[in-house]
Amino acid sequence: MTKALLVALVKLISGANVRWAGCNPEIRQRIYFANHTSHLDAVVVWASLPAAVREWVRPVAAKEYWTANGLRRFLAANVFHAVLIDRTKVTVRNNPIEFMLEGMGQRHSLIIFPEGGRSSGEEIGSFKSGIYHLAKEKPGIEMVPVHINNLNRVLPKGEFLPVPMLSCISFGAPIILEPGESKTAFLERARAAICKLRPS
Amino acid sequence: MRLVIDKQTVWLVGGxxxxxxxxxIIGYALAHTAKGESARHTVKNLNDRIRAWWFMVLIFGLALATGGAGSIVLFGLTSFLALREFITLTPTRLSDHRALFWVxxxxxxxxxxxLWTDWYGLFIILIPVYAFLFVPIRNALAGDCERFLERTAKIQWALMICVYCVSHAPALLRLKIPGYEGQNGKLLFFFVLVVQISDVLQYVWGKLLGRRKIVPQVSPNKTWAGFVGGIASATLIGTALWWATPFTPWQAAGMSLVICLMGFAGGLTMSAIKRDRGVKDFGNMIEGHGGVLDRIDSICFAAPLFFHLTRYYFTP
Structure with a gap:
C-alpha cells in the first residue's frame, strides 16, 4: 500500500518517461548503473521499473541522507529496501563493496551510481572503481546502463522543494566485464554506455 | 455557480x-483496408487520436456535469500539465528553481x-502585472545574472500561454449574459467544440487535399487546403450550433471564424517554439496527439479573444 502510493507519487513528481532502448525489463540478477544528479535518482529509477521486477531491485544510497530522519529511515528500510552505504568513513573493514554483495545475495539486483557523488547534471563525472570491483565479484553479470535526464531540474543539489518537470529515464543495452579487461578500460566503457543514452 | 443541463446540452453531448x-467506425474500416507502410502508419495514428478523443470527451463531459467546480479544476490541471511540458522544454538555470516553485x-x-471566487479584477491582471513583476524579483534575489532577461521572459511566457490564456476558457462560465443565466456550460462546450473540430478538420482536409504548405519552415502539416477547408467547415459547424449559444446565426458564424483563425495562429506559433527547441511534440501524455500542450495550443490563443468579445458585446 505504502509502496504503491510512493511509486505513484514519485512518478507524478518526476513525470518520468521511461524508455527501454537495448534490453527488456526482466526478473534476473542485474546491476543497474546510472548517472547521479539528484537525491531523487535512486527512488525514481526504482519506481520506473515494472512492479514485478522492482520487487527484486534494491537501490544503493547514501547512509547519511537516508538515515537523517524517521521518515527517510522508514522509506529506505521498509519501502524500497535500500542498501545504505557510508560514504564518510571508508576503511578496509567498512568496505562498501562487501555491503553491496551482501545486499544482492543470490537473487536481488542493485541500482548503483558509480560517480559517487552528485554531478551538476550537464556532464557525467568520472566513475569510481566500485563498479569494476562489483563486476569482478559477480562474473558474467549483466550491467545495465541507465541515463537520467532532467531530474536535476526537478530537485537540484541543495534544494528541498521539488518542481514538477518531466524527466526521462533510459535503460540501455547491458555490458558485461570481459575476461582480462582492465579497470580503466571497463570504467571508460561503462561511462560511455551511459553517455550514449543521452538524448541528442 | 449553477449550471443547468437542459435539452440543448443533451443534444450537444449526443451529437x-x-x-x-x-x-x-470509419477508423475501424480504414484499419482493415489500409495498404502499404505509410498508409497503415497514418491510419494507426488516426485511430490513436480517435481513442484519445473518447477519453478527452469523457473527462470534459464529466467536468461539465459537476457544474463550475469540475470545469475549473479540470482546466487548472490542464494548465499545470501544459506548464510542466513548456518549462521542461525551456532551458532554465538551476537558480530559477525557487521562482519556478512559486510559478x-x-x-x-x-x-x-x-476564477472560483469570481474576483474578475485581479484575475485579469494577476499574471500580466503581478507575476510579471514577481518572477524577475525572485530571480534577482537568487543572484544569478547569466541570461537574466531571457530566463525571466521564458518563465513569463510560459505563464501567459499555459495558465493565463487557458484560464479564459473556464472564465466563460463566469459571464453574466442576460437571458442566458445558468446556461454558460453550453457556451464553454461550443467554444471547445469549435476550436477542436477546426483542428481536426484542418488535419483531415490537409491529409486529403493538402499540397501547398503555408509556412513550411514552421510546420510541414499546415497546408492551404487544410487551412481554408478546415476553417470554412468548422465555421459552418459553429454557425449550425447557434441555438445553443446566446448568439444569432450570423453572430455565431463571426465568433466561430474568429475562434478558428486564432486556433490556427496558436497551432502555428507553438509549432515555431517546438521547431526552435528541435522537438516534434511537447510531450507524450496523449497517445497519437503528443502532449497536453500540443492538444490545447489552439485553445490558448482562441480563449482570451472569444472571452473578451463575448464579454464586451453580450454582457451589460
Missing part, C-alpha cells in the same frame, strides 16, 4: 458522441482560485 462513434504551486492555483 459529439454520435460523431465519435461514426469516426470510430507552479502558488501563481497557477491562485489564478484558478480567483
Amino acid at each position: 459529439v458522441l454520435a460523431l465519435l462513434l461514426v469516426s470510430s 507552479f504551486f502558488v501563481i497557477t492555483p491562485l489564478q484558478y482560485w480567483l
Whole structure:
C-alpha cells in the first residue's frame, strides 16, 4: 500500500518517461548503473521499473541522507529496501563493496551510481572503481546502463522543494566485464554506455 | 455557480458522441483496408487520436456535469500539465528553481482560485502585472545574472500561454449574459467544440487535399487546403450550433471564424517554439496527439479573444 502510493507519487513528481532502448525489463540478477544528479535518482529509477521486477531491485544510497530522519529511515528500510552505504568513513573493514554483495545475495539486483557523488547534471563525472570491483565479484553479470535526464531540474543539489518537470529515464543495452579487461578500460566503457543514452 | 443541463446540452453531448462513434467506425474500416507502410502508419495514428478523443470527451463531459467546480479544476490541471511540458522544454538555470516553485504551486492555483471566487479584477491582471513583476524579483534575489532577461521572459511566457490564456476558457462560465443565466456550460462546450473540430478538420482536409504548405519552415502539416477547408467547415459547424449559444446565426458564424483563425495562429506559433527547441511534440501524455500542450495550443490563443468579445458585446 505504502509502496504503491510512493511509486505513484514519485512518478507524478518526476513525470518520468521511461524508455527501454537495448534490453527488456526482466526478473534476473542485474546491476543497474546510472548517472547521479539528484537525491531523487535512486527512488525514481526504482519506481520506473515494472512492479514485478522492482520487487527484486534494491537501490544503493547514501547512509547519511537516508538515515537523517524517521521518515527517510522508514522509506529506505521498509519501502524500497535500500542498501545504505557510508560514504564518510571508508576503511578496509567498512568496505562498501562487501555491503553491496551482501545486499544482492543470490537473487536481488542493485541500482548503483558509480560517480559517487552528485554531478551538476550537464556532464557525467568520472566513475569510481566500485563498479569494476562489483563486476569482478559477480562474473558474467549483466550491467545495465541507465541515463537520467532532467531530474536535476526537478530537485537540484541543495534544494528541498521539488518542481514538477518531466524527466526521462533510459535503460540501455547491458555490458558485461570481459575476461582480462582492465579497470580503466571497463570504467571508460561503462561511462560511455551511459553517455550514449543521452538524448541528442 | 449553477449550471443547468437542459435539452440543448443533451443534444450537444449526443451529437459529439454520435460523431465519435461514426469516426470510430470509419477508423475501424480504414484499419482493415489500409495498404502499404505509410498508409497503415497514418491510419494507426488516426485511430490513436480517435481513442484519445473518447477519453478527452469523457473527462470534459464529466467536468461539465459537476457544474463550475469540475470545469475549473479540470482546466487548472490542464494548465499545470501544459506548464510542466513548456518549462521542461525551456532551458532554465538551476537558480530559477525557487521562482519556478512559486510559478507552479502558488501563481497557477491562485489564478484558478480567483476564477472560483469570481474576483474578475485581479484575475485579469494577476499574471500580466503581478507575476510579471514577481518572477524577475525572485530571480534577482537568487543572484544569478547569466541570461537574466531571457530566463525571466521564458518563465513569463510560459505563464501567459499555459495558465493565463487557458484560464479564459473556464472564465466563460463566469459571464453574466442576460437571458442566458445558468446556461454558460453550453457556451464553454461550443467554444471547445469549435476550436477542436477546426483542428481536426484542418488535419483531415490537409491529409486529403493538402499540397501547398503555408509556412513550411514552421510546420510541414499546415497546408492551404487544410487551412481554408478546415476553417470554412468548422465555421459552418459553429454557425449550425447557434441555438445553443446566446448568439444569432450570423453572430455565431463571426465568433466561430474568429475562434478558428486564432486556433490556427496558436497551432502555428507553438509549432515555431517546438521547431526552435528541435522537438516534434511537447510531450507524450496523449497517445497519437503528443502532449497536453500540443492538444490545447489552439485553445490558448482562441480563449482570451472569444472571452473578451463575448464579454464586451453580450454582457451589460
